[in-house]
Amino acid sequence: MKRNTAQPGGASAAIAADGWTLRKRLKQTRGTRLRGAVRGAIPLALAGLLANLANMGVTLIIARALSTRSYGAVAQLIAIFFIVSMPGSALLVGVVRRITTWQHSGQLDLVAQWVRRVRRVGVALVLVVAMLAVAARGFVAHELSLPGPGGVAEIVTAGAAWCLLCVDRGLLQCGRLYPALAANLLVDAAVKTVFTIGLVLAGLDETGAAIAVLLGVLAALAHTRSTLRRHPDAVVGMSPEPGSPAAPTARLAVEVGTALVALAMLGLLQNIDVLMQGRLAPDRSGSYAAVSVASKVLVLAAVVLAGFLLPEAADRRHLGQHALHQLGATLAILLVPALGLLSAALLAPDTLLSLAFGPRFTDASGALLPLAAAMTCLGATVLFTHYLLALGERGVLLALGLAAAATVPLMLWADGSPTSTARADLACQAVLAIVTGLSVLAAARRTARA
Numbered sequence: 001m002k003r004n005t006a007q008p009g010g011a012s013a014a015i016a017a018d019g020w021t022l023r024k025r026l027k028q029t030r031g032t033r034l035r036g037a038v039r040g041a042i043p044l045a046l047a048g049l050l051a052n053l054a055n056m057g058v059t060l061i062i063a064r065a066l067s068t069r070s071y072g073a074v075a076q077l078i079a080i081f082f083i084v085s086m087p088g089s090a091l092l093v094g095v096v097r098r099i100t101t102w103q104h105s106g107q108l109d110l111v112a113q114w115v116r117r118v119r120r121v122g123v124a125l126v127l128v129v130a131m132l133a134v135a136a137r138g139f140v141a142h143e144l145s146l147p148g149p150g151g152v153a154e155i156v157t158a159g160a161a162w163c164l165l166c167v168d169r170g171l172l173q174c175g176r177l178y179p180a181l182a183a184n185l186l187v188d189a190a191v192k193t194v195f196t197i198g199l200v201l202a203g204l205d206e207t208g209a210a211i212a213v214l215l216g217v218l219a220a221l222a223h224t225r226s227t228l229r230r231h232p233d234a235v236v237g238m239s240p241e242p243g244s245p246a247a248p249t250a251r252l253a254v255e256v257g258t259a260l261v262a263l264a265m266l267g268l269l270q271n272i273d274v275l276m277q278g279r280l281a282p283d284r285s286g287s288y289a290a291v292s293v294a295s296k297v298l299v300l301a302a303v304v305l306a307g308f309l310l311p312e313a314a315d316r317r318h319l320g321q322h323a324l325h326q327l328g329a330t331l332a333i334l335l336v337p338a339l340g341l342l343s344a345a346l347l348a349p350d351t352l353l354s355l356a357f358g359p360r361f362t363d364a365s366g367a368l369l370p371l372a373a374a375m376t377c378l379g380a381t382v383l384f385t386h387y388l389l390a391l392g393e394r395g396v397l398l399a400l401g402l403a404a405a406a407t408v409p410l411m412l413w414a415d416g417s418p419t420s421t422a423r424a425d426l427a428c429q430a431v432l433a434i435v436t437g438l439s440v441l442a443a444a445r446r447t448a449r450a
Helices: 001-067 068-085 086-103 108-143 152-174 177-230 250-280 280-317 324-347 349-357 365-390 398-413 420-447
Strands: none
Touching: 001 068, 001 177, 001 280, 001 324, 001 349, 068 086, 068 152, 068 177, 068 250, 068 365, 086 108, 086 152, 086 250, 086 280, 086 324, 086 365, 108 152, 108 420, 152 177, 152 280, 177 280, 250 365, 250 398, 250 420, 280 324, 280 349, 280 420, 324 349, 324 365, 324 420, 349 365, 365 398, 365 420, 398 420
16 A cells, blocks of 8 residues: 555656656757857847947048038938838848748759849849939939938939849848858948048048948949859759749749838838938938937847848748747847947937037937937837748738838927937837737747647
8 A cells, every 4th residue: 555655646756857857958948049049140240240330430430520411411311221222121031031932842943043033133123223313313302401412323222232132141041151141241341431431531421421332232242142152052052954943923022022011111110210300400410310320220230130030030930930049049139239328328328429429419419318219129120020021920011000100290290309209219119119029929829839
């Protein structure tokens, strides 16, 4: 009897011990996955950090060389670039999703032919956009209250050329060539830095800054082509066989269209404050541009980290797994500069702006803390959106659309006041980050159950 009564207790103890061991192993596995994700994202994070430091260095130099009005015009031109380049970022999402599908279905023979066709069409479109930009530059400059049409055509052409660059960067991501992608970010930053400083100091002002952006994109494009030629097996695998079936385009068009709308909304949310504030109060655009440049470094960092998150999430979707560990790693990395900027904005905003841009640009210092918080939220939303796009989720479009629709009238209500503009932006961005974050959790549960 004693032996029989002892058995259930011993079995319960063994089960409890096994359960404790299983929970410990699962916790260790999650920790290992998170550390692995952080290591995978670090090359891009470091490259993004160096690129942002280069941008800040350029800012320190040209802010002192330009008038506040010219510097505000540079900020507006950069905003135009980000908006025009959104189709390229959408195409990158489509490239990653399409090639990831081909990788898992054994159809890599379709890649080479498809990429060549996309590149030919892309070159033709860049030329058309460049001609239209030259024709419409006066109209655009007038509508945005720019000092003149100089730089408009160059910045629009750079945004169109960015689309070609995004195709090649998508190939690098699909091949998990993260170090090469990091190097590409540095090539773009280095060329842009050298030519911005040189051309602005030569007296070309905002036109010189726009030309430098275009040269940076072209240099990065040349680098990606060279890298892909050196690693032909990373993505393509083999040349297309004669008689290979044509690459499906209908589904790709839907994926790219969805990504285009989503990223266009993100571009609008990132830059609408600069465009609206510059239009409503052009005399204060330079001071607000300084605050904007300091804050939106966080969004640029999130875009860089999305280059790691996007292919990882798409790949795990095909395996029936979520990529929350990869998402958590990118959020953790993003949080480091965000906390630093928020602390500086809270404790010494005037000192920070004066050291970085000069005492002429401290008039909008009250906007730094709310705008830094808004861009922290938007950085998280950028990562959440890329995660959802990698899974083919389209519900995020509604959230982004509603946020963009709410932001515009709030900017008009702010009437060009830097602090009011930043606070209105924060209200919209905080709500949007919460909504998209909850959408990610719901999508991850659905992926794990599938």
